[in-house]
Structures are given as structure tokens and as C-alpha cells.
Amino acid sequence: MNFFNNQKKLTVFDRVVLAVNVLAGLALMFSYLAPFINPRYFWLVGMAGLGYPFLLPANAIFVIFWLFRRSRWVLFPVVFLVIGLPWVSQNYGLKNFCPLSSNPPKENLRVMTYNVHGFRALDKVIGTPVPDEMAGIIHSSRPDIVAIIEFNSIKADQGAIYRSLQRSLGLNHYYFKPHENDEWDSTGIALFSRFPIIRSGFVAPSPQAPETEAVFVDLSISGKVTRVYGIHLQSVRFGFAQHKFLKQLRPLNRGGVKEIGIITDKLRTAFSRRSHQVELIKAHMRRCPYPYLVMGDFNDTPMSYSVNRIGEGLTNAFAEKGSGAGITYHRDFMPVQIDYIFTSKQFEVLSYMVVGKKLSDHFPIVSDLRMR
Known part of the structure; x- marks a missing residue:
């Protein structure tokens, strides 16, 4: 059984969402460059880096939207998110939480x-x-x-x-x-x-x-x-x-x-x-x-x-x-x-x-x- 509905055409609302999705996805990609580009030479990339906490969940929401619509356009935000996986652990702690010891060893x-x-x-x-x-x-x-x-x-x-x-x-x-x-x-x-x-x-x-x-x-x-x-x-x-x-x-x-x-x-x-x-x-x-x-x-x-x-x-x-x-x-x-x-x-x-x-x-x- 094919999950995606190939026969369904994009509505006007879908097209508007897709346009916003494209912009949000490109902005997220731009934010991935912020750690590498010196803002002294291109300061806008620094602004994109500041936007990462908003752009990441925005693209995740688009994944949910396109899944709900059973549309192949879901691959678009998924690709943007997968490309940025190495940066997730720098922004969100995903490893086992280790609380401070109440009686740590002297060393x-x-x-x-x-x-x-x-x-x-x-x-x-x-x-x-x-x-x-x-x-x-x-x-x-x-x-x-x-x-x-x-x-x-x-x-x-x-x-x-x-x-x-x-x-x-x-x-x-x-x-x-x-x-x-x-x-x-x-x-x-x-x-x-x-x-x-x-x-x-x-x-x-x-x-x-x-x-x-x-x-x-x-x-x-x-x-x-x-x-x-x-x-x-x-x-x-x-x-x-x-x-x-x-x-x-x-x-x-x-x-x-x-x-x-x-x-x-x-x-x-x-x-x-x-x-x-x-x-x-x-x-x-x-x-x-x-x-x-x-x-x-x-x-x-x-x-x-x-x-x-x-x-x-x-x-x-x-x-x-x-x-x-x-x-x-x-x-x-x-x-x-x-x-x-x-x-x-x-x-x-x-x-x-x-x-x-x-x-x-x-x-x-x-x-x-x-x-x-």
C-alpha cells in the first residue's frame, strides 16, 4: 500500500504552505553555515544562526503537516533536517543526563x-x-x-x-x-x-x-x-x-x-x-x-x-x-x-x-x- 496520495493535487493553501516551507528550509540551511563563516565578512549569516532555535522546529512542523496531507513534499523538510543532524547535539542535550554528584571523588x-x-x-x-x-x-x-x-x-x-x-x-x-x-x-x-x-x-x-x-x-x-x-x-x-x-x-x-x-x-x-x-x-x-x-x-x-x-x-x-x-x-x-x-x-x-x-x-x- 502506497502511503502517499499521488492523485491529490495541491490546493491553494498547500501551495502557500509549500512556499513558506521552501523559505524556512533555505533559512535553516543558511543557519548551518553560521559556525563556519566569519560574520565580520558576512554578518547576515550570524543572524541566520540566531534564528536556528525557531527554524528547526518550524521545519519539523512542516514534516508533520505534509505527513498529515500524505504528500511527497514531506521529503523536502526531512532532507533539510537530516542535513543538520550533527548540529542538534550542540543545541540540545540528547545524551544521558548525568547529575552532579553530592559527594564527588577528590580527583x-x-x-x-x-x-x-x-x-x-x-x-x-x-x-x-x-x-x-x-x-x-x-x-x-x-x-x-x-x-x-x-x-x-x-x-x-x-x-x-x-x-x-x-x-x-x-x-x-x-x-x-x-x-x-x-x-x-x-x-x-x-x-x-x-x-x-x-x-x-x-x-x-x-x-x-x-x-x-x-x-x-x-x-x-x-x-x-x-x-x-x-x-x-x-x-x-x-x-x-x-x-x-x-x-x-x-x-x-x-x-x-x-x-x-x-x-x-x-x-x-x-x-x-x-x-x-x-x-x-x-x-x-x-x-x-x-x-x-x-x-x-x-x-x-x-x-x-x-x-x-x-x-x-x-x-x-x-x-x-x-x-x-x-x-x-x-x-x-x-x-x-x-x-x-x-x-x-x-x-x-x-x-x-x-x-x-x-x-x-x-x-x-x-x-x-x-x-x-
Whole structure:
């Protein structure tokens, strides 16, 4: 028995659906190119990569539609989906979920990265400081090493903040490199460690990437040296008006068209700057003589050039042991994964978890590792 109805002609509605299916399929194919093409030269491909979380389920819906219609056109979206199968595991955790151990062996290494939004609560225009609550989240995860992104310290009481975090976290060694300084406070990346720091530094910016924010520490772990990078790639820097527009998504008017133009321009600028930054960071990583891991806020999705450029030759902790969509940024209308943990091949990933606590605009992520 032939499942497909060969005698049935396409209705006008079918033809409209087919046209939309063709466009959605081609857009999905375009998104598959985003990890390979530097958006500095062709920024539209970066936009296609951002659309992947919508384009993938859209094509799956077309499969269901054409199956219901018993039409051979079902092969069209099926082919597009099959071509992109290698990318599914980068965006959705499909392997066996391995929860964090409550009592991990001493030889395991638990690492964590958390963008704390300057220790400000998300539900305020001018956020209420919540460092104790955020430190509590970190403490309950019991990391050996944590990268705190957008760490903010008041200069007048800087030492007290460090001592407080050291007491609450039990991580006695730290390195903080301010990225932004003013008269009152400093903001940047702080790396806290249970292990002694034998060397620390940062990736020097270049004229093409003056805002590069990447720091590292070399740690003495069981007599061996391991390097840990903490990075914060270029933010899109949406203002209040853009966040409000994306959250409400009202019908377009003149103001809405203006906001779309501003959003597009900010995205294009961020794509280009991140591409410069990842080249600097990748060059620094290639010169590293030790096993290393890199974690932080990449400000880009799994279908992006910057994430895949950093991840070349490395192990993605989420792809190895993650579950579901791995969402780490939950603001606006489109929650996405933009925080990552990558390791060199000397490490085995044992577990991965997104800590679903909404204090910052980011969720912290934690992974257990073991040296091979």
C-alpha cells in the first residue's frame, strides 16, 4: 500500500504552505553555515544562526503537516533536517543526563561559571545588590573553581568583598582583572579557586579588539599545572528601549521599525567584535603548554562563529553531558544558551548542570571533570 496520495493535487493553501516551507528550509540551511563563516565578512549569516532555535522546529512542523496531507513534499523538510543532524547535539542535550554528584571523588574537578550581573537583581531597573544570595547559589554548588563574570566591587570596601566571598565559598585563592573602572567601583572577571594560583594574567587587547575581556590563572592541582580561562565576549549592549521592545513584541509602528534598525545594527557590531576577540583568545590558548579549560559568557549561541571558533579541538561540556536546551540567558522573549564550559582533550566531562536560579539575567552552569 502506497502511503502517499499521488492523485491529490495541491490546493491553494498547500501551495502557500509549500512556499513558506521552501523559505524556512533555505533559512535553516543558511543557519548551518553560521559556525563556519566569519560574520565580520558576512554578518547576515550570524543572524541566520540566531534564528536556528525557531527554524528547526518550524521545519519539523512542516514534516508533520505534509505527513498529515500524505504528500511527497514531506521529503523536502526531512532532507533539510537530516542535513543538520550533527548540529542538534550542540543545541540540545540528547545524551544521558548525568547529575552532579553530592559527594564527588577528590580527583574530580568541579568548575562553575556565573554572570552575576554586577550582583544586581534582575527585577529592578536599578538592580538591588544581592551578593549574599548569589554567593549562596555558588556555595551550594560546591565548585573547586568558579569564574564570576561581571564581578563588581566597590573600591572603598574591595578587600571586604573578597574576604566575604572567600569565607562563604571556601575558595581562598582569587584573581580579579577589572575591565571597567571609575571613581567608585570596578567591574570585570574574577576567578576564585580552591587551589593555589602560581601565575595569572590576561589576554592583551588589540586595536581591532580593544574591549577583549579574557583572564587566566595557572593552578597547582595535585602537583600538576592546569590553566583556567575566564572570558566575557562582546555584549550586544541592548538598552532599556530594546529590551522593552523585545519583551513586548507589539505590532510594528514607526517606533518599532526604528528599534528593529537599532537592534540589527547592535547585533552586526557585536558579531564583528566577537570575531576579532575570539581570534586573540584562540591564539593565546594555542600557546598554552598545560591542560586547560575555558568558560564564561560568550554572548553568542551554539550556532555561532565565535562559539565554534573557541571550541575547535576542545570538548563542549554541554554537548557531552547536558540535557534539554541548556538555556543560560533568560531575559527578553528568546531564552538562549550563551554561557559555556570547554576543556582541552586531557579532561573527561563527567556531568553538566544548569542551575535554574533567577537572580541574575544568567543561570550559572556547573560541570564535573576528571583528568584522563
